Amino acid sequence: MNNRAMTMALVIALIAVFLVSSWVSDVEERAKKRFGTNVLVLKAKIDIKESQTITQEMLYVENVPKTFKEPSAIAFERTSNDDEENNKDLQKSVAAIFGTVAIVPIKKGEQITYNKITEPGIRTGLAPQVAPGRRAIAMNVSNQSSVSKLIKPGDRVDVIAVLDMGAGKDSKISKTILQDVVVLSVGQNVTNNIARKVEVDGNRVNYKSLSEDSSYDTVTIEVDPEQAQVVALVAGNGENALTLILRNNDDTERKNFGSTMMSDILGGDAGRIQRNTASQRR
Numbered sequence: 001m002n003n004r005a006m007t008m009a010l011v012i013a014l015i016a017v018f019l020v021s022s023w024v025s026d027v028e029e030r031a032k033k034r035f036g037t038n039v040l041v042l043k044a045k046i047d048i049k050e051s052q053t054i055t056q057e058m059l060y061v062e063n064v065p066k067t068f069k070e071p072s073a074i075a076f077e078r079t080s081n082d083d084e085e086n087n088k089d090l091q092k093s094v095a096a097i098f099g100t101v102a103i104v105p106i107k108k109g110e111q112i113t114y115n116k117i118t119e120p121g122i123r124t125g126l127a128p129q130v131a132p133g134r135r136a137i138a139m140n141v142s143n144q145s146s147v148s149k150l151i152k153p154g155d156r157v158d159v160i161a162v163l164d165m166g167a168g169k170d171s172k173i174s175k176t177i178l179q180d181v182v183v184l185s186v187g188q189n190v191t192n193n194i195a196r197k198v199e200v201d202g203n204r205v206n207y208k209s210l211s212e213d214s215s216y217d218t219v220t221i222e223v224d225p226e227q228a229q230v231v232a233l234v235a236g237n238g239e240n241a242l243t244l245i246l247r248n249n250d251d252t253e254r255k256n257f258g259s260t261m262m263s264d265i266l267g268g269d270a271g272r273i274q275r276n277t278a279s280q281r282r
Contacts (some may be wrong), residue, residue, distance in 0.1 A: 037065075037066055038063050038064060038065055038066065039063070039064065039065075039066050039069055039075045039076065040061050040062070040063055040064075040075060040076040040090065041061070041062055041064055041069055041070075041073050041074065041075045041076075041111050041112075042059055042060075042061060042073070042074040042075070042094060042097065042111065042112040043059070043060055043061070043062050043109060043110065043111055043112065044058060044059065044106045044107065044108055044109065044110050044112060045057070045058055045059055045060045045108065046058055046108055047105070047106070047107055047108050048102045048105065048106040049102065049105055050102055050103065050104055050105050051101060051102065051103075052101065052102050053099065053100075053101055054097060054098060054099070054100050054101065054102060054112075054117065055098060056094075056095075056098055059094065059097065059112065061076075061090065061094065069111070070111045070113055071113070072113045072114045072115050073111040073112065073113045073114075074093070074097065074111075074112050074113065074114065076090050076093055097112065097117065100117040100118065100119055101117065101118055101119075102116060102117055103116060103117065103118050104116050126184060126185060126190050126220070129184060129190070130184070130222060131222065133224065134222050134223065134224055135222070135223055135224065135225055135227075135228045136184050136185075136220050136221070136222055137220065137221060137223060137228045137231050137232065138218045138219065138220045139159075139218060139219050139220075139221065139231065139235060139242050139244075140217060140218055140235070140239065140242075141216075141217060141218060141219050141242075141244065142217075142239070142240065144240070144243075145240060145242065145243045145244060146186075146219055146244050147244060147245075147246045149186075149214040149216070150246070151183055151186055151219060151244060151246060152183070152186060152189075153183055153184060153185050153186060153189055153190060154182070154183065154249075155182075155183045155246060155249065156180050156181065156182055156183070156246075156247055156248075156249050156251075157178075157181060157183060157221065157244045157245055157246055157247060158176055158178060158179045158180065158181075158244075158245040158247060159176070159177055159178035159179075159181065159221070159231070159242055159243070159244060159245070160174055160175065160176050160177070160242070160243045160245060161174065161175050161176075161177045161230075161234040161241060161242055161243075162174050162237075162240065162241055162242075162243070163175065163234065163237065163241070164237065172261070172262065173259045173260060173261050174259065174260045175257070175259040175260070176245075176257045177227075177230055177231075177234065178221075178223065178227055178230075178231070179254045179255075180247065180251075180252055180253075180254055181221045181222060181223055181227075182221065182222045183219060183220070183221055184220045184221060184222050185219070185220040186216045186218075186219050186220075187215070187216025187217070187218060188216070189216070219244060
């Protein structure tokens with residue numbers, strides 16, 4: 001009796017497994033007809049920032065219905081029944097993405113699409129960002145002359161020149177020579193560009209982000225050709241001849257500032273200080 005009951009239970013269990021398996025197969029078949037076959041897509045494992053170099057640790061592969069694949073998504077479909085061959089093809093396809101750069105922010109879990117990444121190249125350099133008829137010119141800067149290295153690409157600045165008109169400190173003047181000019185780059189960090197530096201350490205390639213680099217000693221601004229000549233002339237007077245003044249990006253007002261001399265700062269005390277200095281020299 002017990003053997004008969006056990007046999008019946010086993011038969012019922014097998015029938016149940018068969019029915020469930022048939023139901024699952026039917027659901028999968030209907031899903032394939034509705035959503036298409038599954039494909040492997042590349043997704044972001046973490047939030048990827050704009051201009052950030054994409055590395056292996058940032059990506060993973062997920063199996064999704066073909067209907068859910070985004071247009072231009074980086075996807076892989078099996079081309080043969082050989083799993084080993086498929087895996088090699090997959091690894092090769094994914095490895096081709098390493099070293100590319102995100103041109104827009106990519107959120108965690110988003111599919112990686114070709115229109116969100118780019119290869120470093122000539123079109124990502126500085127020249128395409130210089131407006132027609134304008135010029136890019138670099139200036140040597142220090143902490144003092146660049147607002148403590150807080151200037152970033154895209155900021156707008158005024159430029160003050162300090163000129164020595166003769167001998168002695170009293171002959172120096174300061175003059176605002178440029179107003180509301182755009183900063184194209186600080187050091188190697190360029191507006192809307194791939195802000196990175198490639199460093200080779202043995203067999204390992206390191207990508208150093210320049211977007212937060214404050215070790216730069218030059219700032220490149222966009223000017224017209226005549227202004228470029230003025231900057232070059234003043235820069236020839238040596239270090240600290242040019243000073244950048246940071247302004248609000250929404251402030252486009254320009255004023256006609258006169259030059260400033262030491263006597264303008266000292267006012268009525270200028271004559272007294274000059275007499276005292278002359279008497280001390282005697």
